[in-house]
Amino acid sequence: MITTPPVVRFADVGIDDVPAVGGKGASLGELLRAGIRVPDGFVVTTAAFRSAVAALDLGSRIAALDPDDGEAVAAACAELRAAVESAPLPAEVTQAVTAGYTELCAEAGNERLPVAVRSSATSEDSADASFAGLQDTYLWVRGAATVLEQVRRCWASLYSVESVTYRLHRGIPEEDLAMAVVVQRMVDSLSSGVMFTRSPLTGDRSVVCIDASWGLGSAVVSGDVTPDSFVVSKVTGEISKRTVATKTRWHQPDPGGSGVLESDVPNQLQDIPSISDAEIAELVAVARKIEAHYGSPQDIEWAVSRSAPAGENLFLLQSRPETVWAEKDSARKAAPAARPFDHVFNLLGGKRPSEG
Secondary structure: OOOOOOEEEHHHOOHHHHHHHHHHHHHHHHHHHOOOOOOOEEEEOHHHHHHHHHHHOHHHHHHOOOOOOHHHHHHHHHHHHHHHHHOOOOHHHHHHHHHHHHHHHHHHOOOOOOEEEEEEEOOOOEOOEOOOOOOOEEEEEOOHHHHHHHHHHHHHHOOOHHHHHHHHHHOOOHHHOOEEEEEEEOOOEEEEEEEEOOOOOOOOOOEEEEEEEEOOOHHHHOOOOOOEEEEEEOOOOOEEEEEOOOOOEEEEEOOOOOOEEEEEOOHHHHOOOOOOHHHHHHHHHHHHHHHHHHOOOEEEEEEEEOOOOOOOOEEEEEEEEOOHHHHHHHHHHHOOOOOOOHHHHHHOOOOOHHHO
């Protein structure tokens, strides 16, 4: 029996709701509350996940694994993923997801509205444990039945070899883990990418670093394209470094229906910037606002719509804490601080002055 709703809208959740909607879901709700332009959607909650997999005894089967026994982990993960994908869905979950998708379609005036279906684990996207890239995302999904199918695949991705091995090595307890799933309106992206509110190379917190390319952001995140890159001062807005790459491939919606295709970028677009200086300035302004809201450096996904009106065409798709430099900062803070009198202590052969 589900004790919390199987589906909740972004507008009804915030950062304190991670146990129910996972890291991505909570962040999207929080961004909306902060006045950031985010494509609307809903979250299939962890309650729905738990009701669907309750009988499968997943946690104890993983806890018994040795993370260094790759063959055993791979075999177990294949069994677990198959079990999750084939488990019957509770009727309440099916009805709630179908109703949530139908409502989004009605609001958009499109009965087969394309959506992104994205995993949102409860332990992901925190400053000390980033699951980014370890669970699944499905883009340009159309139709309630297909949405339900991809929700199950997102649940199953919690048991990928990479994700399970990551958790085992870091000692993340399975009983504390659950998977929510974000269902979000797609942006028909002219260009898209990622940005960091501190330099991922140097840790410099006075700059915003932007990677951008044509089409959907999956091409940048997956590494299928070398993106344009820009380093921008948070204080002055000056672009201190500008690198325009030759962008030969892009990800575009499959014109035949659901899904995404990779194809060649038209020749006239390959060697020109994929975002304008005005769009860069808007990205930096939004990045500063998000960082101020969360109080820590952020790793942000964004997209520029080809169909929305100018001035309303920049959308934020996700924001998570930056982890690489956060971990380095944490390690430095954890190191014992040198005390001014330690050198005197050493000269006295281990006796403190008061020990004479």
